[in-house]
Amino acid sequence: MSSTELTLDQRDIHFALRECLPIEKLSESELFSEFDVDTVDMMVQEGIRFAIDVVSPTRTESDREGCRMEDGRVKVPKCLHDPYKKAYELGWATMRVSQEYGGMGAPATLGLVINEALNGANLGLSMFFGLTSGAAELIDTFGSAALKKKYAAKMFQGQYTGTMCLSEPQAGSDVGAGTTSAVSEGDGVYKIKGSKCWISSGDNDLGENVIHAVLARVKGAPDGTKGLSLFVVPYTRVNDDGTLGDWNDVTVASIENKLGIHASPTAVLNLGENDNCLGWIIGEEGQGISSMFLMMNGARIYTGLIGLALGGAAYENARAYAHERVQGTHISKIRDPDAPRVSIVNHPAVRLNLINMKAKVEAMRALLYYTSFQFDLEKIAKTDDEKQSTQNMVDMLTPMCKGWCTEVGLDVVRTGIQVLGGVGYTKDFPLEQLFRDARIAPIYEGTTDIQALDLVGRKMLQNGGILFQQLMEQFSQLIAEHSDHTELGGIIKSFEGYCESLYETSMASQEVLKTRGMEGVALYATPFLMFFSSVTAGWLMIKQAVVAAEKLGQIKTEQGIGELELSAFLEENEDALFYANKIKTTRYFVDGIIPQFDALLAGGKKQNYDALDITF
Numbered sequence: 324m325s326s327t328e329l330t331l332d333q334r335d336i337h338f339a340l341r342e343c344l345p346i347e348k349l350s351e352s353e354l355f356s357e358f359d360v361d362t363v364d365m366m367v368q369e370g371i372r373f374a375i376d377v378v379s380p381t382r383t384e385s386d387r388e389g390c391r392m393e394d395g396r397v398k399v400p401k402c403l404h405d406p407y408k409k410a411y412e413l414g415w416a417t418m419r420v421s422q423e424y425g426g427m428g429a430p431a432t433l434g435l436v437i438n439e440a441l442n443g444a445n446l447g448l449s450m451f452f453g454l455t456s457g458a459a460e461l462i463d464t465f466g467s468a469a470l471k472k473k474y475a476a477k478m479f480q481g482q483y484t485g486t487m488c489l490s491e492p493q494a495g496s497d498v499g500a501g502t503t504s505a506v507s508e509g510d511g512v513y514k515i516k517g518s519k520c521w522i523s524s525g526d527n528d529l530g531e532n533v534i535h536a537v538l539a540r541v542k543g544a545p546d547g548t549k550g551l552s553l554f555v556v557p558y559t560r561v562n563d564d565g566t567l568g569d570w571n572d573v574t575v576a577s578i579e580n581k582l583g584i585h586a587s588p589t590a591v592l593n594l595g596e597n598d599n600c601l602g603w604i605i606g607e608e609g610q611g612i613s614s615m616f617l618m619m620n621g622a623r624i625y626t627g628l629i630g631l632a633l634g635g636a637a638y639e640n641a642r643a644y645a646h647e648r649v650q651g652t653h654i655s656k657i658r659d660p661d662a663p664r665v666s667i668v669n670h671p672a673v674r675l676n677l678i679n680m681k682a683k684v685e686a687m688r689a690l691l692y693y694t695s696f697q698f699d700l701e702k703i704a705k706t707d708d709e710k711q712s713t714q715n716m717v718d719m720l721t722p723m724c725k726g727w728c729t730e731v732g733l734d735v736v737r738t739g740i741q742v743l744g745g746v747g748y749t750k751d752f753p754l755e756q757l758f759r760d761a762r763i764a765p766i767y768e769g770t771t772d773i774q775a776l777d778l779v780g781r782k783m784l785q786n787g788g789i790l791f792q793q794l795m796e797q798f799s800q801l802i803a804e805h806s807d808h809t810e811l812g813g814i815i816k817s818f819e820g821y822c823e824s825l826y827e828t829s830m831a832s833q834e835v836l837k838t839r840g841m842e843g844v845a846l847y848a849t850p851f852l853m854f855f856s857s858v859t860a861g862w863l864m865i866k867q868a869v870v871a872a873e874k875l876g877q878i879k880t881e882q883g884i885g886e887l888e889l890s891a892f893l894e895e896n897e898d899a900l901f902y903a904n905k906i907k908t909t910r911y912f913v914d915g916i917i918p919q920f921d922a923l924l925a926g927g928k929k930q931n932y933d934a935l936d937i938t939f
């Protein structure tokens with residue numbers, strides 16, 4: 324097995340995208356009319372091929388080489404230049420960008436699938452695409468015509484790269500503590516002064532210029548997030564005719580020496596050390612955070628995708644290795660010295676690790692694809708009600724996508740290392756890099772704890788709790804429709820129990836609020852996020868299993884296969900095997916995995932508040 328090889332479960336990708344989501348609805352709209360199912364299939368195939376053939380060979384090399392500073396500028400690993408250029412030329416980096424800017428104008432769901440492959444192939448490289456599109460989108464959505472003309476097209480085409488500059492040394496999770504200042508010079512131009520840290524793609528030699536989207540506080544604006552405005556701050560100023568002008572007093576002070584994503588430079592930027600850094604306002608003063616928030620759902624769903632992409636790559640690696648590595652005898656022959664040695668996939672403990680990985684990966688995929696699809700449905704909604712209900716779903720599911728998938732993805736990679744044993748810990752296999760790279764996802768774009776507060780403190784309460792109610796109604800609908808399902812009735816009963824527990828926990832929080840205040844509710848917010856997300860993912864897995872059971876039933880009827888011949892038949896028929904496995908994976912997810920997350924809430928259920936009262 325080559326150490327850079329990327330394999331993806333293309334069968335599950337196809338199933339989740341094409342067999343479980345009514346993807347054909349998208350091409351019925353004017354906006355996505357070009358994306359009929361054949362086009363979607365073709366693009367998924369080609370995009371994945373690009374990720375495997377062109378991007379994944381750079382994963383190890385770019386990790387080993389890393390980024391470096393030379394004369395105050397950043398050089399990225401050499402091997403990234405060619406795939407970066409090709410990704411823009413072929414359109415894989417600009418799938419969701421509108422055709423007006425030379426992009427494909429593809430639905431978010433399709434972009435997500437291709438990005439699953441690109442992230443798995445090399446997260447360090449794909450981060451450049453995401454950040455540049457994000458910053459360009461801000462300019463395109465909220466910026467003046469002049470700003471759009473100067474920056475957006477060049478960014479969308481990869482000629483300029485982009486960044487998002489929120490964090491400062493004293494302002495991490497608390498973005499509102501930012502002190503970078505802006506003083507108006509008139510005509511929407513401001514003098515910017517301050518220091519930004521942790522800036523991904525903060526400087527590089529992939530494009531001709533680096534365009535920073537910077538949050539700063541206009542002199543006299545209120546404290547906190549309300550007083551923040553958003554600015555375009557180019558590294559090199561751009562003249563009105565589009566040529567590059569003077570240096571804009573942006574200093575790349577350093578890049579971080581960090582655990583993973585070595586191909587992604589994380590920079591400290593000093594703005595205006597010589598009092599000569601200009602920023603052009605995007606939108607109105609004081610609108611910075613609300614503009615950022617409009618982009619937040621998309622960015623957070625895409626960060627959740629890292630968990631799926633890296634977890635998925637880890638599972639494929641571990642699965643292949645478990646078939647190859649021979650060690651020990653079958654447990655049933657443990658006392659027989661002549662028993663043949665078997666591959667480790669035969670050991671129950673390894674099988675349990677593998678099914679944990681597989682079920683979590685498929686559940687992440689189900690959750691992320693579904694959420695992204697709601698995002699697209701919102702764009703093409705025909706009525707206000709439809710628009711509102713899809714928007715509600717996206718709002719509710721976004722902290723789950725970000726919080727749960729990034730944590731679960733990391734856990735899947737960790738388990739993958741365990742499946743490989745000693746070699747999993749070495750650089751001869753990709754698992755150790757995947758682990759280092761995946762570790763950032765639960766931290767940036769709002770830590771897991773911040774996602775939990777978003778879910779518990781905002782989303783659950785939004786519009787009088789309608790978002791929560793809407794999702795619970797979906798759960799109830801599944802239970803009502805399928806509780807007497809022959810194969811799935813048992814797990815649907817268990818699922819009903821989790822839903823009750825979820826409802827009771829959320830109701831009990833009113834009591835906690837009275838006895839222990841907000842502190843008491845916040846204490847178990849993260850375990851609650853993890854449990855709630857697992858139940859939501861379970862709901863989607865059961866929906867998938869219903870489809871799988873139906874399709875398996877059809878195949879069996881068509882081929883005249885009875886229960887007795889089934890296991891021999893499954894060995895010959897790939898589709899039937901896939902559907903049968905989906906049912907088993909879902910059963911295990913509901914019986915074996917949701918309880919893992921339920922257990923995180925045990926302290927809360929016992930009303931244990933020692934963490935608040937203890938002295939550390």
Ligand SMILES: Cc1cc2nc3c(=O)[nH]c(=O)nc-3n(C[C@H](O)[C@H](O)[C@H](O)COP(=O)(O)OP(=O)(O)OC[C@H]3O[C@@H](n4cnc5c(N)ncnc54)[C@H](O)[C@@H]3O)c2cc1C
Binds near residue numbers: 524771
């Ligand atoms: C590799 C990398 C790339 C990054 N890229 C970017 C980028 O491109 N642009 C950018 O602007 N930033 C970026 N960041 C910064 C990142 O978003 C922050 O690190 C993150 O928001 C957390 O902030 P912090 O590191 O200051 O931690 P802190 O905010 O100090 O948090 C430390 C711990 O306290 C917890 N905590 C903090 N406040 C609360 C609270 N109110 N309730 C509960 N728990 C809380 C956190 O969950 C965390 O566990 C990047 C960071 C890294 C490491």
